Amino acid sequence: xxxxxxxxxxxxxxxxxxxxxxxxxxxxxxxYWMHWVRQVPGKGLIWVSxxxxxxxxxxxxxxxxxxxxxxxxxxxxxLDLQMxxxxxxxxxxxxxxxxxxxxxxxxxxGTLVTVSS
Amino acid sequence: xxxxTQPPSVSxxxxxxxxxxxxxxxxxxxxxxxxxxxxxxxxxxxxxxxxNNNRPSGISERFSASRSGSTASLTITGLQPxxxxxxxxxxxxxxxxxxxxxxGTKLTVL
Numbered sequence: 001x002x003x004x005x006x007x008x009x010x011x012x013x014x015x016x017x018x019x020x021x022x023x024x025x026x027x028x029x030x031x032y033w034m035h036w037v038r039q040v041p042g043k044g045l046i047w048v049s050x051x052x053x054x055x056x057x058x059x060x061x062x063x064x065x066x067x068x069x070x071x072x073x074x075x076x077x078x079l080d081l082q083m084x085x086x087x088x089x090x091x092x093x094x095x096x097x098x099x100x101x102x103x104x105x106x107x108x109x110g111t112l113v114t115v116s117s
Numbered sequence: 118x119x120x121x122t123q124p125p126s127v128s129x130x131x132x133x134x135x136x137x138x139x140x141x142x143x144x145x146x147x148x149x150x151x152x153x154x155x156x157x158x159x160x161x162x163x164x165x166x167x168x169n170n171n172r173p174s175g176i177s178e179r180f181s182a183s184r185s186g187s188t189a190s191l192t193i194t195g196l197q198p199x200x201x202x203x204x205x206x207x208x209x210x211x212x213x214x215x216x217x218x219x220x221g222t223k224l225t226v227l
Contacts, residue, residue, distance in 0.1 A: 035216065045154075045162065045205055047216035061215055095161055103152050103167035104207060110161060 002026040002106045004096045009111030016086050016115070022079040022096030022108055030054065030074040033099045036081045038092035039110075048094070049081065064090075086115045121146065121206055121219035128225040133196050137222045139189040139206030145217055147187040149208045153180075156203045156221075165204075166191065193224070201226045 008020040020036070036048040049060045049070040058070050069082040079096055093110040122140040129135040139146065139153075150168035164173050166182040169189065179194045189206055206219040 037218075044203075044221040045156075045207075045218040047207075047218060050216065059214060101168070102150055102209060103164060103173075104154060104162065105164050105167075105173065107161035107163075 002098070004098065004106055004108035006094065006096050006108045006111040009094065009113045011114045011116065012086055013117050014087060014115055017082070017084045018086060018113060020081040020083065020094055020096075020111060020113070024077045024079065024096075024098075027098075029072075029077040034072060034079045035097045035099060035104075036070060036079075037095045037097050037107075038090075038113075039095065040092045046092070050099075051079070083113070086113075088115050091115045121208070121217050123204075123206060123219035123222045125220065126223045126225065128227055129196050130227045131196055131198070135193045135196060135200075135224055137191045137193075137204050137206075137224065139191075139219045140187060141189075141208065141210075141217070142187050144212035145187075145208045145210040146184065146189050146206075149211065151182070151184060151189040152207045153182055153189075153191045154205045154207060156205065158202075162205060196226045198226055200224060 003025045005023045012018050030053050035050040038046050038048050051058045051070045067085045071080045091114050093112050095110045096108040098106040153166040154162040155165050156162040165180050169184045170182045181192050183190050203221045203223050205221045210217050
């Protein structure tokens, strides 16, 4: 059974840093693109970042470029998102998600990040 | 970054048919496969349809998707109470080099 379990969310002050992790199981992790998608409670989905199965390609949405870094450890089946210089508008539930041939087939339950002083 | 346009809300009666739309352009919907996702309150999204009109196993035949030009559509027939949810379209934008989600449509089943 495919499982994606996020961790690392919490309360952080503006300008601070946080590292999210996603533990994957039930599939050959290194074969899939992995993504981070965020959602302000009550609002829509916003794609944040993606990383290719072998880690060779990373892409970011404009609003997080230079502040966030996506990475993966295929030996440990983990996906990370290092978030620096956090702003109030980064507050959201962050989902780890897998795509297969471009299709969003599995999602984690999400972890809440709150940026507030 | 530009997104995909979805109507914020659609209301239909029990047993009726709802058609949800997603409008983009030739850099995204017009030339890339579109996925549709369903999200119930407090839960992560769930894939309903991919590459314009393919259903994952376990998804009801009441859900069907299509595309015409730069507009994708999700049609839900025989509406049930459990269909009340938020629906999102998604695709890759080749110009922006970014994954896009529509703003979502809240479907209310009356």
